[in-house]
Amino acid sequence: MTLATQHDSGQSSLPAAGSAAPPRPPGAGPASAPATRIAIHNLTVHYGTFCAVRNVTLDIPANQVTAIIGPSGCGKSTVVRSLNRMTDLVPGARVSGEAILDGENILRPEVDVVNVRRRIGMVFQRPNPFPKSIYDNVAYGPRLHGVRDRDLDEVVERTLRGAALWDEVKDKLHQSALALSGGQQQRLCIARAMAVEPEVILMDEPASAIDPIGTLRIEELIADLRATYTIVIVTHNMQQASRVSDVTAFFTMDEDRAGYMVEFGPTIEIFTNPRNQLTEDYVSGRFG
Amino acid sequence: MLGLAGLAAFLAVLPLAWIIVYVTQAGLPALTLDFFTNLPTPVGVPGGGIINAIVGSAITVGLGLLLAGPVGTLVAIYATANAERPIGTVIRFATDTLSGVPSIVMGIFAYTIVVLPQRHFSALAGGVVLAFIMLPIVIRSTEEMLKLVPSSLREASLALGAAEWRTWRNVLVPAAWNGILTGLMLAVARAAGEAAPMLFTAFGNPFMSVSLDQPIATLPHTIYIYAISPYEDWRAKAWATALVLIILVLALNVAARYVTGRRARKLGTVTR
Numbered sequence: 255m256t257l258a259t260q261h262d263s264g265q266s267s268l269p270a271a272g273s274a275a276p277p278r279p280p281g282a283g284p285a286s287a288p289a290t291r292i293a294i295h296n297l298t299v300h301y302g303t304f305c306a307v308r309n310v311t312l313d314i315p316a317n318q319v320t321a322i323i324g325p326s327g328c329g330k331s332t333v334v335r336s337l338n339r340m341t342d343l344v345p346g347a348r349v350s351g352e353a354i355l356d357g358e359n360i361l362r363p364e365v366d367v368v369n370v371r372r373r374i375g376m377v378f379q380r381p382n383p384f385p386k387s388i389y390d391n392v393a394y395g396p397r398l399h400g401v402r403d404r405d406l407d408e409v410v411e412r413t414l415r416g417a418a419l420w421d422e423v424k425d426k427l428h429q430s431a432l433a434l435s436g437g438q439q440q441r442l443c444i445a446r447a448m449a450v451e452p453e454v455i456l457m458d459e460p461a462s463a464i465d466p467i468g469t470l471r472i473e474e475l476i477a478d479l480r481a482t483y484t485i486v487i488v489t490h491n492m493q494q495a496s497r498v499s500d501v502t503a504f505f506t507m508d509e510d511r512a513g514y515m516v517e518f519g520p521t522i523e524i525f526t527n528p529r530n531q532l533t534e535d536y537v538s539g540r541f542g
Numbered sequence: 543m544l545g546l547a548g549l550a551a552f553l554a555v556l557p558l559a560w561i562i563v564y565v566t567q568a569g570l571p572a573l574t575l576d577f578f579t580n581l582p583t584p585v586g587v588p589g590g591g592i593i594n595a596i597v598g599s600a601i602t603v604g605l606g607l608l609l610a611g612p613v614g615t616l617v618a619i620y621a622t623a624n625a626e627r628p629i630g631t632v633i634r635f636a637t638d639t640l641s642g643v644p645s646i647v648m649g650i651f652a653y654t655i656v657v658l659p660q661r662h663f664s665a666l667a668g669g670v671v672l673a674f675i676m677l678p679i680v681i682r683s684t685e686e687m688l689k690l691v692p693s694s695l696r697e698a699s700l701a702l703g704a705a706e707w708r709t710w711r712n713v714l715v716p717a718a719w720n721g722i723l724t725g726l727m728l729a730v731a732r733a734a735g736e737a738a739p740m741l742f743t744a745f746g747n748p749f750m751s752v753s754l755d756q757p758i759a760t761l762p763h764t765i766y767i768y769a770i771s772p773y774e775d776w777r778a779k780a781w782a783t784a785l786v787l788i789i790l791v792l793a794l795n796v797a798a799r800y801v802t803g804r805r806a807r808k809l810g811t812v813t814r
Binding site: 338340343345368369371372375376378380382383384385386394395398399443446447450 | 626695697699701703704716
């Protein structure tokens with residue numbers, strides 16, 4: 255598989271310090287029974303009276319890439335947005351159920367959202383770098399969380415190397431991030447999320463607004479990052495899901511347009527031997 | 543149809559050009575270097591200037607900006623953050639109403655709350671009334687600029703674990719800063735030209751004063767005093783003072799646009 259060879263070719267930089275896990279070929283499923291990073295139980299999200307997602311129960315495995323696929327409007331984005339409490343920003347949104355991270359239900363209203371968002375980072379559909387320099391984009395999170403100015407240079411360099419962006423931007427760190435290409439901007443946004451050293455990175459269709467070359471770079475990066483991070487990626491693109499993910503959850507909509515999870519399992523199983531007819535119809539392109 | 547629109551555009555630009563040409567013609571003869579550096583002289587004594595009014599306008603407008611700038615920016619942030627709640631609508635309505643209050647009424651109001659308790663006219667009262675005049679302009683222009691900042695930036699900052707206030711301070715306000723600055727300049731330009739409220743507050747002063755506690759001369763008020771006088775010499779000075787006022791406001795605007803434009807090109811921030 256091209257992705258694995260590119261990953262092993264040494265073109266991409268080292269992942270952030272502290273990771274020792276050897277690269278695994280994506281799509282092969284868990285090497286051994288992996289620990290669960292986030293245990294989602296009966297997650298239901300309402301926007302006003304509209305039920306966007308119903309009764310999702312899903313164990314996000316640690317240090318793996320979990321893909322969430324399904325037709326438009328099936329609540330994929332809502333699920334990931336509720337995990338780092340971005341749903342708090344939507345007036346009228348109600349989230350019920352549990353998402354257990356290290357024994358704590360992070361969906362409870364009393365939970366410190368700053369801490370949750372620090373531990374569970376997010377990359378959005380469209381690149382959204384701040385209108386600041388490349389350096390200041392990466393340094394934004396660490397500054398928030400109290401990294402001292404004299405340590406910032408090192409954090410920024412390490413993070414950009416980890417995001418395989420260092421060689422492209424090292425000579426223009428203090429130029430505007432908005433001058434980068436779309437793909438580079440998105441990788442900068444991934445670096446910005448990595449800089450606060452989260453345990454989980456949520457990606458909401460991270461490559462949907464990016465050209466094919468940029469998409470390839472992002473997929474390579476995701477393959478690199480799963481040694482260090484737990485990644486959840488929402489994608490419309492089934493080829494992408496099969497290329498980058500270890501496990502896949504397939505979502506679809508009920509008659510009342512509420513999203514629900516149909517099937518969850520190793521990516522290779524979902525794509526080659528799905529148990530559910532709906533999954534088979536979707537991955538074979540017969541619907542959606 | 544397009545010809546009619548073109549004609550309308552011409553008619554819209556005409557007054558500005560006409561004013562500038564006319565004021566320049568009428569004001570230029572009296573505009574010497576001494577005019578910028580000397581104090582006014584009594585009628586008939588040649589060579590007087592308006593340095594006291596230039597300094598006075600700088601002080602009162604500066605004070606107004608100091609009062610209205612931060613408050614107005616904070617109000618705009620609050621209104622933008624609560625745009626969909628009733629309080630946002632209330633603020634917008636109140637701001638629009640405030641900007642519709644005639645400046646002479648503002649002047650009487652400032653007279654009542656500052657001049658009467660103090661028992662004398664002062665630069666402070668002038669600054670306060672200019673702050674009232676600037677406040678709605680600052681609020682509305684800042685709010686418009688903040689609305690242009692994409693909500694994805696707010697999401698990005700919050701998703702990194704930033705608190706709401708830090709998101710405003712470190713991302714959203716800086717992203718809109720050029721536009722905010724342009725709004726402040728608009729407010730300054732408007733305040734610098736106000737003569738009517740100065741009659742009740744700063745009052746005017748033929749001598750140099752830099753004290754906030756004393757009456758102070760301002761450019762528009764000086765124009766008023768000179769223009770209604772029966773002396774040919776003073777009326778010429780009124781035109782010259784008008785020219786100085788126009789030039790100063792124009793220079794301020796050009797400078798602000800230059801500075802913000804350079805910053806906008808560098809960082810790609812929102813601009814007007």
